[in-house]
Amino acid sequence: MPGSGLNPAADRKRRRLRRLRLLVVSAILAILFGIMGAMTQNVVAQLNTLRSAASDNLQWTLSQVDAEFLRFRHALDTARVEVHLGQTTAAQLADLRKRFDIFYSRIDTFRATGTYSTLRRNAEFKQNFEVIRQARDRMSALADLPDAGLVAALDQMDREAETVAPVVRALSVMGLAQFATHSDATRIAVTTTLARLALMAGGMFVAISLLAVLLLRMYRLSERRAVDQMLTTARMRTVIQTSLDGIVVCDRAARILDFSPAAEAIFGCTVEEVTGQDLLTLVKPEEDRDRSLAAALRNPAPETLGRLYVDGIGRDGRVFPAEISLRVAEGDQGQIFVLFIRDISQIRQAEADLIEAHDRAVAGEKAKAEFVAVMSHEMRTPLNGLLGTMSLLADTRLDPQQKTYLGSMEVSGRLLSALVNDVLDISQLEAGMMRLQSRPFRLSDIVEDVIANQHGLARVNGITLDWGWQSPPFEPAVGDPDKIRQVLLNFVNNAIKFTPRGGVRIEIEALDPAAPVSEVELRVIDTGLGIAEADLERIFRDFEMIDSSYGRRSGTGLGLGISRRLAGLMGGEVGVESTQGEGSVFWMRLPLERSAAALPLPEGTAAVPPDAAAPGHALSVLIVEDNEINRIILHDMVTLAGHAVTEACDGREGVARAAETRFDVILMDISMPVMDGRAATRAIRMGTGASAAAPIVAITAHALPEEVAAFRAAGMTDVLKKPINRKELLAALAEVSGAAPQAEGMGAVARPTGPLFDASRLVPDDSAPVSAALRALTGRFIDQMDAMALDLADEPQAGDPAARMQLLHRCAGAAGTFGAVALHARLHAIETAWKSGDSQPLADAARNIPPLWQETRGQILAWLERMPPGA
Template sequence: MRQRTGKTMFKKQIELEPTENRQRTKHLAVVVGLAFAIIAAIGLSMDVDRRLEMLDTQVGETDALWNASRAELDLTVLADASGMPATSADDLRARMAGFRDGLTALESEIADRMLQEDARFGPAMEQLSAFSDELADSAARSDAELAAGLPAISAQARSLLPVMSELSNNAHEVFSQRAAFEREAMAATLYRMAATAVSLVLILSIFAMVLMRLSRRAQEQAAQQRDTATRLQRIFETSLDAVLVFDSLGRISAFNGAAENMFGYGADEALGAAIADLVVPDHRKPAFYRELHAYADTGKSGIVGAGRLEMEARRKSGTLFPVELSVDRVADRDGPVFVAFVRDITDRREAEASLVEARDKALAGERAKAEFLAVMSHEMRTPLNGLLGTLSLLRDTRLDAQQKTYVHNMSASGQLLMHHVNDVLEISKFEAGKVLIANTAFRPEPLLHEMIEGQRSVAEANRNELNYEWLSDPVPAMTGDPVRLRQVLLNLISNAIKFTRNGSVSLECEVMEHNGAETLEFRVVDTGIGIAEKDIGRIFGDFETLDSTYGRRAEGTGLGLGISRRLTEAMGGEIGVDSIEGEGSIFWIRLPLERAEIHESDENTAACTRFDRALDVLIVEDNQINRVVLRDMLLAEGHNVTEAMNGEEGVRISELRRFDIILMDISMPVMDGVQATHAIRAGNGPSAETPILAVTAHALPDEIRAFGAAGMNDTVGKPIERIDLLAKLASYCGTRPPESPLALTDPEPRKPAETGAVDDQRLRELMQDLGADAAGQLLDRFIRETDATLEEIEGCSAQPMGDLVPRLHKIAGSAAVLGAATLHSRLGDLEALGKSGEEAPFREGLAELAPIWARTRAEMVDVVGGA
């Protein structure tokens, strides 16, 4: 019974008539119209009544006229009474009384009609009234006296006959006119009343028709609403979602079958109960009631009308489960009513959790794959670098023709394998999100020229012509990543050469307008085999080779174009291809052009620094990596280099011949740089006056003063910048005089990279200066030395700081040179702490080296592997 009642209540709530207001408006219009009609009828009735009263007045006027005529007749009799002796006194008195009564009645009518002031009535009435008064006096006399005064009365009556006659005529005229006017007004009123009656009948007829139409429409709408209510009732009963209807106090008034199944309550249990007690978890009840009260107070709530919300609900068993809830208010005559639609989303949550788990597993698999590829690529690079380096040394020995052929073939195969390994490592870096794009000013012309010249021999081997040209004015300088740009263009050019025989390959460069901004477009045009239209869409994918058969014309992993696409997009550009199979292809990349200005002071110092001759330079450095970098930089500029591995050896070599300049490391075994400088300056050798430059990453102020006191002229900072190094050489040995006054200053170390542990730009510059192979060999050596040094420090971390600082200094110099900025900065801090005797922070800093080195090691491998 309660179930049925709940459904009936819900049905009543949803049977709200959408046209009720319109019907009320029409009914109101009908009532107002009828009211106006009734008011008009009442007004006309009152007017008719007034006219009837005026008709009664006209009857009085008729009596007044009769009285006037009687008074005139009596006055005539009185005028003739003197000639009639037989007239008795009583008859005479009767005539006098008749005259007086008629005159009085006439006077009363004139007064009622407010005609006293009328010239036609006022003077006459005064004369006649005076005569009437005299007659009254005469009538009161005796018969004899009356008879004696009769001649005078008759004479006076005769004189007043014209006045009386004129008064009577005027009264007849006035009263007749008024009677005619009243008759006409009465007729008009009757006409209006008749018209009003007809109009009222018509209006009532129209209203009756309107009411009939409204009744029919109301019946139709009622039928539609019954149908709608029936459909909504069926929806309510068959809905897969739970539907709960409750009032502002939270009392449930409707509870459908889905709600019974979802929450476990029967309708008889739910109806009339508080919704919070049945389905809201205990920890959510206060918030639920707060929202209801907030809606009652302000009309706003975080639940009502807030759309779909996800939260927890409670079953009859007490178990909680996730639901999707939507609550809104519906109109009701008894106050606000709320309808809640509730959906059990347990299955969806489980599916989402499964998807997340599957995604996590997939990502973990991808990470494992990427890490495996990166590790394997690095582990393969290390022996490959050693192999290629050994082959390079072997090539410089005395070999017969057959041995040279073997070495050449081994070197070519090793380089090809290194290229493939680097491609795999590059893809791993992209997937790990570790590819960084530099933003530096450079001149594109030298880069293009060097790249084309480097590929010319390969093009000639396939009997191809190779050239490049600007189709617009050349760009003097631009901002971007020259290393990545070279890598992309080199991939495209090498591919074009690879698939072209007896043809031509050209690189076209053009500045264009694209979307309102300047872009620089590079096009690699070849006359090779072309690409089928069906294959164009997939050539920029990873591991895509259009010919995977054993007899294919060109070898490759299929990674080159995929890497080019990723790099181009990372630089903010686009890449594409237009090709016709059998005729050739045009690969293009379009990059945003940001022009730059490179002043002469920013150019390579070697280009603007002139030396009269090749310099003789002595390098005193115990760290092989630093020594190799310095040596190769100087040899590349055409200078002569002599190396010493410690201060004592440097002093001995300086006494053998004169050097133009000495580059002196500070911390070295056997004899440090300060002691060696003292010895050189104190001796009488040929290099006693030679400028000595301290090579150091950082030093304390006291140490800086000690350098100057020992005889050092200046410092060269680590990491060693080729531009800075050549500038120092030019200051002391070139055509430019040294800067004055000279002052030993602590060189500013390069700040740690903001986005990583490695200054990748510094490392790439070093690779450009030394070559990729030599830089790779230095990196491998640095990794081995740092691994070993940190293991030694970890094994003997309890030793005195003075014993540990030299070991830290040993790897600090190499870290600076190779761009390991974060590691170098931390090692420098530890050196300073060790020298100042701060034990506690020094020991804490040692514990931080291992994670810093792990991150640095991985990033350095990524940078070198991607170059």
């Protein structure tokens, strides 16, 4: 708003413009006044000239020349007549001389007076004047004669006068005409000057009128500005009086010029007490001198102005946190500073309370997550006992009724296990503890797994279950196959349960199958009961069930809620389309990236059949488990498969038995008293006992991705999740016994019973050719490992331990990539021990690593020789 004072720069600009306009008008008026003064002086001069009647005198003089010449001739004629009559007197001759002298003086006036200079410059006038002058001189000689001589010369004088009479007449007429012209020019000049003067006077009048209007407008504007300034001042005073923030004005020397009531309340000082005082006495000295209030006052640069945080000091000595907003303004005496000060004690207290509440909430969530993890373990442990016992009981001789009861018990146990898993998943998702894994996989493998899992249920319900691609296959892809499988399994399980007839079909469609990244939609289509439109929005909520009556089908209402959360965690979404009585379509859309890596055979091709036997030879298995029931079940499962079992009741006993005896496989529980499974594994790996390199399989209810990673970091080979499934246990025994080395100890690496090298890390199967590029990379890997082994063998104790650890860390990553599984496990165990503060395994690396690498190197070279070359 103009004149509001809210924009001082604009007000200053407007004032400068007004002053400039006034200055321009004043300059114009001064110029006009000067011009008018000069013109007035000229007119006055001309009027003075006219007032002196010089022009009239000149014309009268010219006319008198002719008149005096006529009087002279009249006196001459009279004298001649008197001479002829003989009556001439001296008085008549004197009168003649008098008239001649007057004529003489008139003619002499033209010659000697400057007034006639203009006439004398005229050639004709000059010529006539010269003729008259000569005749005058001749007649003057005659007039000067004595009376007798004059009487005798009267005729001669008359002839001279007769000769010059026309010239005198012409001279008089010429002079009159010249001066008449001059008089006319003078009158025109005066008239022009008067006209100009009048015009200038009019301009002056207009300018004065404009100046008057401008002054009037400025006066009215100043009145309005004064009123606006009063209103603005009143508003600003009201704002300052009612502001909760203290407002302090000071100069460059930090002297306080003004102090608002809010500032008085904040600091406990009155405006009279602080006016003229140093502002810096009201705040504590700041540690950061470059970003302090004193620095901002000394150097009001943009980087020092703005928002500052200081500790204020009240009159009573109270120190409080304050927030200051600092700006620079122009005052009557130069630059001033305006500070808005706020006591932020309550804000800081609220922030502290909020942080404390957040910490309590985080602690509560952590406690909740820990409680859920513990409870899931506690629930899974008896479940493991129940399901394991039922699995063992199924292998005994039972009558039909007992088998029926056992089947019912097993179904109930599996349902209870699924419910425990669902509750754990919900807790992990709510606490943000669930993490995604990213690895190459085939969507077709996932779908076939789901169909194989649900095929029996579909057959019991009398419906068909199939699947198909609706676009070119988009695989292999990169993502979390376990989460995708879980969502798809929930969809299919629900579809089968609510489809009394017809069938269920799984469709997969990549929206852009040729692109490296595409959105993939998985659809589960059924011909079941359908869902009412009003219920579509709530079926993905936790614990929501469409049919909550006593006759509802089984379910907890968790599966679809978990599916929605899992899809969101993977960056996708889920939805449903349904018509009641006709069926439903549940879909999940996920952004997936195509994998460029080659995959091994489809998942499941190496799975152990239901009645699979153990590997070709019996294994020596150490079971480390504190729960007696679980230990008995594991013992029976392993022994029934033809293996030898040794038991340990806790981790410390397991470490001792592993040090005494060489075992083919160690089954290690995680949660145990005295020493837990991870600590026991690290102790085994870092030691030099007989089973230091034996495969160790974790048996746990803790199966979060970060926990699995921690188990592997501790040196574990594989993880089995409770409750233990007999098929999965036998498959794990078969896998680890054929892929992991066995040794007498870390000190003397014996020849392993299984391969040290897993070629499936590099090629999908044994028939696949090995490309030249892969052979070259494998050669470089061998060179790198040879250099590492040589360095360790030559200088086992030399060099910086941290540098040697970095070398082993790099080699461990390369070993894992190229399938050197035993070497990778040994190097990883050394790294884990180093991180835990134990440097002894690193010191023993020179004795343990080179022999193990030589064994692994031989297997890699043998594999390269027998594999067919590729392009």
